[in-house]
Amino acid sequence: MNEEEQVLIHCLYFTASRFARNITKLAEKTFDFGDVAPSYLYMIMIVKFHPGITQKELCHKLSIAPSTSTRFIDKLEKLKLVTKKMDGKQTRITLTDDGEEVYQQFRISLKELFSSYSKVLGKEFSKDLSKTLHEASNMLERDL
Amino acid sequence: MNEEEQVLIHCLYFTASRFARNITKLAEKTFDFGDVAPSYLYMIMIVKFHPGITQKELCHKLSIAPSTSTRFIDKLEKLKLVTKKMDGKQTRITLTDDGEEVYQQFRISLKELFSSYSKVLGKEFSKDLSKTLHEASNMLERDL
DNA sequence: CCCCTTCATTTGCATATACAAATATATTAG
DNA sequence: CTAATATATTTGTATATGCAAATGAAGGGG
Numbered sequence: 001m002n003e004e005e006q007v008l009i010h011c012l013y014f015t016a017s018r019f020a021r022n023i024t025k026l027a028e029k030t031f032d033f034g035d036v037a038p039s040y041l042y043m044i045m046i047v048k049f050h051p052g053i054t055q056k057e058l059c060h061k062l063s064i065a066p067s068t069s070t071r072f073i074d075k076l077e078k079l080k081l082v083t084k085k086m087d088g089k090q091t092r093i094t095l096t097d098d099g100e101e102v103y104q105q106f107r108i109s110l111k112e113l114f115s116s117y118s119k120v121l122g123k124e125f126s127k128d129l130s131k132t133l134h135e136a137s138n139m140l141e142r143d144l
Numbered sequence: 145m146n147e148e149e150q151v152l153i154h155c156l157y158f159t160a161s162r163f164a165r166n167i168t169k170l171a172e173k174t175f176d177f178g179d180v181a182p183s184y185l186y187m188i189m190i191v192k193f194h195p196g197i198t199q200k201e202l203c204h205k206l207s208i209a210p211s212t213s214t215r216f217i218d219k220l221e222k223l224k225l226v227t228k229k230m231d232g233k234q235t236r237i238t239l240t241d242d243g244e245e246v247y248q249q250f251r252i253s254l255k256e257l258f259s260s261y262s263k264v265l266g267k268e269f270s271k272d273l274s275k276t277l278h279e280a281s282n283m284l285e286r287d288l
Numbered sequence: 289c290c291c292c293t294t295c296a297t298t299t300g301c302a303t304a305t306a307c308a309a310a311t312a313t314a315t316t317a318g
Numbered sequence: 319c320t321a322a323t324a325t326a327t328t329t330g331t332a333t334a335t336g337c338a339a340a341t342g343a344a345g346g347g348g
Contacts, residue, residue: 004193008205008278011254012261012270013171014186015277018207020164021305022284027157028306039334042158049148056296061152063162065336070298072334089296089343110155117156120287121280126156129280132273133159134152136265140166143264165335172336183304200326209306214328216304233313233326 023117030113031106036079041106043072047082047095048103054090063137167261174257175250179223185250187216191226191239192247198234207281 008014027038036044046061047053059069073093076082081099085092095103118126152158171182180188190205191197203213217237220226225243229236239247262270 002193004189007189007254008186010271010274011257012274012277013167013182013257015274015281016160016164016167017183017304019277019281019284020160021207022281023157023160025306026284037333038157039161042152045148045151049146054296063165064334066297067299067337068335074298086343089294091297110151113155113157117284120283125280127154129276130154130156130159132276133156133163136269136273137159137163137166139264140163140170140261169336181303198326208304210327211307211329212305218328230313235327 026116027113030116031109036076036081036102040072040076041102041109043069043076044081044095044099044103044106047093048100051094052085052092054087054092056090058093063141170260171257174260175253180220180225180246184216184220185246185253187213187220188225188239188243188247188250191237191243195238196229196236198231198236200234202237207285 024038031038031041042062043058046058050057055066055069055073058073059066062069064072073082073084073091076099077084079098080096081102082093082095085094114126121129168182175182175185186206187202190202194201199210199213199217202217203210206213208216217226217228217235220243221228223242224240225246226237226239229238258270265273
């Protein structure tokens with residue numbers, strides 16, 4: 001194995017970005033919700049479990065920047081999937097009935113996505129990898 | 145653990161994207177090359193090891209779309225780090241002397257990046273995770 | 289009650305990245 | 319050799335995402 005391959009295999013920045021691109025492609029195929037891209041769906045899910053959550057908490061739970069959350073929420077609001085209510089300096093987000101419905105579909109697609117990649121990567125392997133990535137993110141977010 | 149956390153931890157699409165964002169942030173801090181963003185550096189490396197490589201092969205090695213490669217190469221050409229030569233319908237890419245120099249610096253930064261995340265995640269853990277992601281990408285690219 | 293600081297959100301701008309359509313070149317069938 | 323097809327690259331357009339600066343709202347000290 002030459003130096004180049006070594007680097008390509010051992011550099012987490014590279015392998016992680018590449019893997020994320022690959023799995024995103026798969027997710028886009030699976031979550032075919034017209035206007036709602038996969039990343040929005042996670043926001044919907046979190047709002048589902050925390051009605052009235054503040055934007056800041058959302059950012060934290062999703063590990064996204066505040067500006068990104070603003071734009072996500074704007075879009076979801078336009079699609080009438082969430083409502084926004086000012087509360088002092090904070091903004092509180094809640095699902096609409098349409099949002100609830102999208103959430104239900106989302107759960108089904110999620111299972112499909114699971115089985116798509118489990119078929120290729122193996123069920124246990126997928127589960128372990130996901131858990132590992134989750135924990136690694138936590139470590140990075142804590143320590144950097 | 146509630147349903148929400150389950151999903152957030154077990155969905156590879158989510159954990160992989162999040163992890164990629166976190167590690168990218170770290171890479172951006174480490175690779176401070178002014179105009180050259182981290183993702184370009186891998187292209188430089190591959191060209192270094194395969195002078196005269198075609199654009200298509202580059203796309204394959206980096207797992208990026210052709211359009212992305214066009215824009216990367218354009219930018220690197222403007223920075224005078226690579227040259228482009230038409231060869232029939234293909235385009236062949238080679239490093240310039242400036243490109244070689246950037247490559248040398250890149251190798252140093254790469255080591256820094258390694259040690260940054262190894263400090264947080266552990267050396268062996270990082271290595272294993274990277275290798276796992278590499279292999280998982282290969283599987284996804286082969287089977288989908 | 290007003291000013292200053294602090295914190296949450298938004299806006300402006302920039303980058304990475306993709307897909308689909310357009311273009312350019314090469315190859316093959318007739 | 320020309321027409322049709324195949325392949326590589328480019329361009330138009332769109333999305334996700336971030337940082338830094340601007341804005342807006344709260345609360346404390348005078």
